[in-house]
Amino acid sequence: MRKLAFIYPGQGAQKAGMGADFYENSHMARELFDKAEEALDFELKKVCFEEDERLNLTEYTQPAMVAACLAMTRVLVEQGIRPDITAGLSLGEYAALAAAGALEEKDAILLVRKRGILMENAVPAGTGAMSAVLGMTGEDVEKAIREIADVTIANYNCPGQIVITGKAAAVKDAAEKLKTAGAKRIVPLNVSGPFHSPFLRTAGEELKKEIEKIHIHSLTIPYVANVTAKKVEQENEICDLLSKGVYSPVKWQQSVECMIEDGVDTFIEIGPGRTLSGFMKKINSQVTMHYISSWEDVKKVADAISEKT
The missing domain is CATH 3.40.366.10 (Malonyl-Coenzyme A Acyl Carrier Protein, domain 2)
Incomplete structure (x- = not known):
């Protein structure tokens, strides 16, 4: 049924x-x-x-x-x-x-x-950011950003698409580290704050x-x-x-x-x-x-x- x-x-x-x-x-x-x-x-x-x-x-x-x-x-x-x-x-x-x-x-x-x-x-406008991480598992993203302060995972959307959130500078630093760790692409999202952080x-x-x-x-x-x-x-x-x-x-x-x-x-x-x-x-x-x-x-x-x- x-x-x-x-x-x-x-x-x-x-x-x-x-x-x-x-x-x-x-x-x-x-x-x-x-x-x-x-x-x-x-x-x-x-x-x-x-x-x-x-x-x-x-x-x-x-x-x-x-x-x-x-x-x-x-x-x-x-x-x-x-x-x-x-x-x-x-x-x-x-x-x-x-x-x-x-x-x-x-x-x-x-x-x-x-x-x-x-x-x-x-949060004051411009101080927070979010980015979609493509081509990595949630576990791999967690591991890659563990040592970066002020950035966390916002969304586990589907296999190969995880969203990170936090202070704008921290999200930018995390993006560079994630590229090195194997992310296919990092896509900044057009949002006004670090939602789900x-x-x-x-x-x-x-x-x-x-x-x-x-x-x-x-x-x-x-x-x-x-x-x-x-x-x-x-x-x-x-x-x-x-x-x-x-x-x-x-x-x-x-x-x-x-x-x-x-x-x-x-x-x-x-x-x-x-x-x-x-x-x-x-x-x-x-x-x-x-x-x-x-x-x-x-x-x-x-x-x-x-x-x-």
Whole structure:
């Protein structure tokens, strides 16, 4: 019997126009965007649907991404497609929690607005950096940077793609050492800070105070947490995991492996782009992978899922 996971991308996957076709074609998606915009302090639909420079600013990117992902999720669920488990890469974890029943959609969107502001303000602009390391294992990257202060691993994305984070000068030093150690390429990322590093611990602790103000519901299905790469079924674990998620490495590859070990054989990436689908090819090319980023994708995926049911 098929076991299905909904998975959600993180910051960096955003693109102008995301969710606009869902808004035009689905009253459920329209309702989500309209209600989210009422609750937020900026023009969400303008940021999502039009060319708007705010889309690439962390404090706007995060609520825009989660709103778009959840609007797409509503449409899938309306088609009768429901997940057995969810997960999301970094920011995507909030969409995953809403899809798993633990967070109200509005709470998830408002939380990541606060999360984005806290992350943006945690470290002065220009003092932090992140780079993708291509062609090395996580273990080899860990070994190579062990003696360099102020740089750590931010993401274990997939075999051959690890992201490092920390102070800008330290990330630059680490890049040189990693090239010597065998990295095929080092790609600096266009980000405003050293995300998922210990430098954001204060932001994570402040976020925890915000999370404690909202009601976290019992999970209707499990989700897999970035921090532990383990299945979570108890809502009392969620606040601490989300807080730590701001300043801890994202164990995405390990999270996917956890779901596959749990019997998941079909994944649907929900959100703009196909970042997670690309990672999946390197993590496990044997599973079935679908993606939803446009209105046209919905029918294709619904048909493919129904054929296997």
